[in-house]
Amino acid sequence: MYDILIIGAGIIGTGIARELSKYKLKVAILEKDTDVSNETTKANSAIVHGGYDAKEESLMAKLNVLGNSLYEDLCNELSVPFKRNGSLVLAFNEDELEHLNVLYNRGIINKVPGLSIINQEKLRELEPNVDEKAIAALHCSSAGIVSPWEFAEALIDNAVENGVDLFLNTTVKNIVKTDENFDVHTDSGIFHTKYVFNCAGVHADLIHNLIAPESFKILPRKGEYFVLDKTQGKRVNQTVFQCPSKLGKGILVTPTVHGNLLVGPDAQDIDNRFDVSTATDRLEYIKFKGSHSIKDINFRENIRTFAGIRAESDRGDFIVEESSVKGFFDIAGIKSPGLSAAPAITLAAIDLLKTSGANLSLKDNFITPRKHT
Ligand SMILES: Cc1cc2nc3c(=O)[nH]c(=O)nc-3n(C[C@H](O)[C@H](O)[C@H](O)COP(=O)(O)OP(=O)(O)OC[C@H]3O[C@@H](n4cnc5c(N)ncnc54)[C@H](O)[C@@H]3O)c2cc1C
16 A cells, blocks of 8 residues: 555656655655656756746746746756756847736746846847847846756656655556545556545546546647757857747747757647657748747757647646545646746645645655766
């Protein structure tokens, strides 16, 4: 019998597993794939956003800003590559300049550190390769870049070192409530547990519906990318966005922590939650939009393309709550800025357990992660 069972080993599930491994609890994490971080966590922009984009007062805004502030220490502790390189949102005309003010004011309400609107001259100084037509930018010095899959791997390594059981190739098929507990049926057998965390990413509504009446829907939204060779990695120092649209933050150009250049993502609403194909017409669009921000990107230096799927929910905000079934928690609708917010979502998940009456007592023999040199 487990105290806690986590479904899904993306950045959310692995973060919660690691945090729970600090307590005297029997914890397991179930993952349908052959490795952790195999879905959205491995296929995104890898930006630790400042937090000016999320709606004021939303859970997303609160957890983004808190999550961002926790990154330095956490990545240092876990030897995960992280760089506070800063971000820019470009304005190309007066309307967009007005929109920068909206983002700036929202950021101030959200308590985002390091925000300023900079003029063309300062913009050129910071980013010489920005297109000449950009007239101003919103600068956020607290934004950063990270390696999301290395982060998830480091979290699970330390969780397992501290006693968490990781079951790969284990797909959850059904969940049954038995008196005070749950039987979680998988293709590798039945797991008994007192509490369940649903961290199943784009599949989280399907997992929720196995045990509770429907309360949200996940609406998958695909985004495609180019990864360019390190020869292009220095075209920008910061993450360069265009003004956001209704569908998302638009096409960005960013260095990666490993020195490559990433250009993308677009936004396509799709039905198939497994469709991570890329297509020439979408990539041409991304190339066109990316070249609008940064001059002379050499797309012939492309080393691969990929796509990730956003877990857009019909509620709009992150869902971090105990469901109508006591002891079953949904951590769902974790679209962008979910990676940025992940360290704070983890803490919010532990609070949910405490509020639900779980008995949490810290271990005195927690093993801190080994330092990589
Ligand atoms: C295009 C794109 C760009 C993004 N850019 C950014 C960004 O720059 N910054 C940022 O902060 N956020 C970004 N995000 C969002 C971020 O990537 C996500 O918020 C985060 O990765 C979500 O993690 P997760 O653990 O909830 O989901 P996932 O990583 O998808 O993990 C869920 C896991 O559950 C497993 N699972 C599902 N069903 C079952 C089952 N039945 N049984 C067992 N296991 C199951 C899956 O296999 C998967 O491993 C972006 C997302 C996308 C798609």
